[in-house]
Amino acid sequence: MSASLVLRRRLAGELRALRLQAGLSQEQVAEYLDASAYKIVRIENAQSSIGMSDLRQLLTLYKVGAETRDRLIDLGRNARKRGGWWSSYRDVLPGPYVQLEAEATLVRNYQASIMPGLLQTPDYIRAMVRTSSWEVTEEELERRVDARLKRQERLYGDDPLELHALIDEAALRRLGGDPQTMRGQLNRLIEAAELPNVSLRVLPFQAGLYPAVGNPFVILSFASSMDPDVALCENRAGERYFHDADEIAGFHADFRQMTKVSLDKTASVTLIREAIKEMTA
Structure with missing residues (x-):
């Protein structure tokens, strides 16, 4: 069974919380990724999935510890899986x-x-x-x-x-x-x-x-x-x-x-x- 959308929502919430904890704006994060602020908005609203390369860069930017980093990378992989009877x-x-x-x-x-x-x-x-x-x-x-x-x-x-x-x-x-x-x-x-x-x-x-x-x-x-x-x-x-x-x-x-x-x-x-x-x- 695919839980991609639910997991994407969960990952989006965690990334938004980490950004706020780091005291960064969506515009600053977008500049770091060399992307548009709109892309960050969509990621944090779970409207689009985040690529694994971007996810790793964000976790580095947010100075996430090793245990949390491994968990969120695993969450990111699962969130990108497709499938399900639908x-x-x-x-x-x-x-x-x-x-x-x-x-x-x-x-x-x-x-x-x-x-x-x-x-x-x-x-x-x-x-x-x-x-x-x-x-x-x-x-x-x-x-x-x-x-x-x-x-x-x-x-x-x-x-x-x-x-x-x-x-x-x-x-x-x-x-x-x-x-x-x-x-x-x-x-x-x-x-x-x-x-x-x-x-x-x-x-x-x-x-x-x-x-x-x-x-x-x-x-x-x-x-x-x-x-x-x-x-x-x-x-x-x-x-x-x-x-x-x-x-x-x-x-x-x-x-x-x-x-x-x-x-x-x-x-x-x-x-x-x-x-x-x-x-x-």
Whole structure:
């Protein structure tokens, strides 16, 4: 399994901390490497990887001890490795999200009008893709389905991903595909709610307005304290990632408050069953 993006973020954070500890500006570091300040910004924001030659020069500049130097050089090598199952789906998974999700240990996901991607059925996925991409070919459609189902494998196994899903009642009532597809999707939610690593709660209409209402987001958390949380908001304009500690704290605060006004597991499953009955009638 490749952890390149997560490790690149970790290395970027350590290099930024070392630069600040050395009392150097990004411009001074850029001059030392005979590079542009923009390059240093991208390295420290984990937007691009750092070459091994540049890494060694920076560690010399920062006067890093032998033990730390060896550790960061090893981290740099691993951060440059490519691979992972998603490599075969680059055409349908262009962004960095799946790499981050593959290394996360906990995903907090709030959805306002659709089902969480990790809990979608194949038919529901097809209905969503056809709605958002009218000109998609059948081959691309099935590759998108396969990629999403591959992501869902993380919910099972010996060390499963922990998922906390908050779903607005509107998502239960909004028809995704035909009624049969939607019934299958709702039954999938009931099955997922029984998994020990999944917390599924519904935000009922009676909850009224709540923080972030109508604005879905995901918070990714990782096993190592050296890998800070990442938040993602996605819409028609694309993906926007948040890394700043204060911004992340805001997302966590919203998620906690929304959890408080959501139904518990039993009441959530009851509401989902009611939605299935109403759809059948």
